[in-house]
Amino acid sequence: MSLADRRRSRSPGPAPLLLTGMTVLTVLTALATTAACTAPSTAGRGADAGPRGRAAAARPAAAGALEGVWRMDGYGTLVAIKGRSLRTYEATAVSCLPGGVTGTRAGAPDAHGRSRFTVPQGLEGQEGAPFDAAPLTVSPSGPGRAGLAIADNVGRRTLHRIGALPARCAERPSRDPRAVFDVFWRTYAENYPFFRAKKIDWTAVRERYRPRITAKTTDDELFAVLRAMIEPLHDAHTHIAAGRGRHYAGKRPGTVLPTPESAARTDRAIAANLGPGVTQRHWAQGKLSYADLPGRIGYFRITQFADYTEKGDYAGDVAALDRALDSVFTRARTQGPAALRGLVTDLRLNGGGADPLGLRIASRLTGRPYLAYAKRARNHPSAPEKFTRPQPIRIHPYRGPVYTGPVTVLTGPLTISAGETFTQSVMGRAPAPTRIGQPTQGVFSDVLDRTLPNGWTFGLPNEEFLTADGRTFDGPGIPPAIRTPVFSDKELDARRDSALTRARALLNGRAPKAVRP
Incomplete structure (x- = not known):
């Protein structure tokens, strides 16, 4: 997740159709209330006031330790903390715009000086108070x-104190199409990690398109140029939302997005291949389901890592997921003769959705700790090869x-984002899972959501998720060990599911296990 759009997938609609960076973009509105920070009175409490008195006296100093302006390693973000308020700014070499996150300190800092900030959010058009x-x-x-x-994010981001916000952060941004172009191009130039892998010369892109933009360029013309600049990236974590039906979201070539009709056909094909008399139990608004199959084989389907409750808050998602996992991974299913x-x-x-939810599932599938992946972000505006120090993320x-x-693990091109990080997180498990189907979509990073000077929004990736030996799967996706069709028209017409059939045969000892690539 980015700081601006904290959830990778927050589109309304059926779970199978909610595809990160591919369906209709949903704008999250960040709201905040601010209040003055009032230090608790310490009158009458001296050095001998006791532990409680000394802790209370220390609170204002702990809160003040975070006061000021901070530059984040990677992410092109500044964080300003004043009193109880937190606000982000989106910074490049040519711009500084208010970010999409404002927060309010919840209570006093703890004994270690840590402060928790609530960030109220609600879906655009959603009734009720933000949460x-x-x-x-x-x-x-x-x-x-x-x-x-x-x-709802894995890892931790490093902040460095700076003296003050740059002067341009207080300036009113120009809405001139040339300024909009410059912020868009510069944001990609400073943050996108995959130009070399995708064989894109981003400087040449600027030289080609910048001369076409003038003060009189229309919104339609500007949107067409911005889209043309990033379309060759074929990246499902890139998008532009420019109002009035002007939307673009990338995808890997050959990706066929599902429709309600194809999703229904998929469900029927899966049900037919689970077999007669098999009942699926559903949780989390239908996004999690489980069935016991003959031969003591379990079938666990996960169509999303977000929005497990109507409210859509992360704490609610965690609680809903844990209830489902408690129902699936019982002692009877995990121990003993049955x-x-x-x-x-x-x-x-x-x-996709929230990566930590995938880690919670992975923790139910192992009896020993292991490395899920290491996460790093691009961290130099002119050197794409420089990243933050990789943060190891472990499964316990x-x-x-x-x-x-x-x-x-059954995968395909519509295994996207958090679906892919979950797939990667179980690769280090013992015994190693066998992946069956087609390569995943190939987008792992959180989406760095940004706003342009004219109010348009866009997003891009800026992170890599590394294996233990330093590999990434961005672009091509995680390959299967056993390739099968995945929901092709031919398979759906016949209500056939080759991947599921192959998985069941393998687990029942009737198919050879392929060598992992």
Whole structure:
């Protein structure tokens, strides 16, 4: 997630159709209330007031330790903290615009000086009061340094204190089409990590398109140019929303987006291949489902890692997921003579969401800790090869029942974003899962959502998720070990599901296991 659009996927509609960066873009509106910070009175409390008195006296100093302006490593973001208020700014070498996040400190800092900021959000057009979708925590970590963590995001972002906001942050941005172009081009130039891998000369892109933009360029003309600049990236984490029906979202060539009709056909094909008399149980507004299959094989389908409740807040998503996992991974299914002999996890239609939810599922599938992946962000405006220090993200076994037997993972081109980071997170599990189907979409980064001077919004990736040996799967996606068709018209017409059939045969010992690529 980015700081501006905290959830990777927040589109309304059926779960199978909610595809990160591909469907209708939903704008999250960040609201905040601010109030003056009033220090608690310490009158009558001296050095001998006792531990409680000393802790209370220390609170204003702890809060003040975070006061000021901070530059974030990577992400092109400045964070300003004043009193109880937090605000972000989107910065490049040519611009500084108000960011999409404002927060309010929730209570006093803890004993370590950590402050929690609520960030009320609500979907555009949604009735009712905004809610705290996922709080931010800012922690001092040394002289002039702090860390920022987002509840529904993995890893921690490093902050460095700077003297003040740049002067341009207080200036009214120009809406001239040339200024809009410059901010758009510069944001990609300073943050996008994959130009070399995609064989795109971004400087040449500017030289080609910048002369076409003048003060009289219309909105339609400007949108067409911006779209033409990023369309060759074929990146499902790139998008532009320019109002009045002007929307663009990238995708890998050959990706066919589902329709309500094709999604219904897919559901029928899956049900037919689960077999007669098999009942699927559903949770999280239908985004999680499970069925016990003959031969003590489990089938667990995950179509999204977000919006598990009507409210859509992260805490609610965690609670809903945990309830589902408690129902699936019972002692009876994980221990003893009736335990599962194999588990099929189906992510072939998964539009992404919050990466930590995937880690919670992975923790139910292991009896030992292991590395899920390491995460890093591009961290130099003119050197695409320079990144932040990789942060290792580890899986720790759940404290209750866990399943440690054979697993197959079904994937395809509509396994997107958090669906892919989950797939990557279980690759280090023992025994290693067997991936069946087609390569995933190839987009792992959180989306860095940005606003242009004319009010348009756009997004791009800026991170890499590394394997233990330093590889990434951005672009081509995670390959399967066993290739099969995935919801092709021919398969759907025949209500056939080759990937599921192959997974069940493998887990039942009737198919050879392919060598992992």
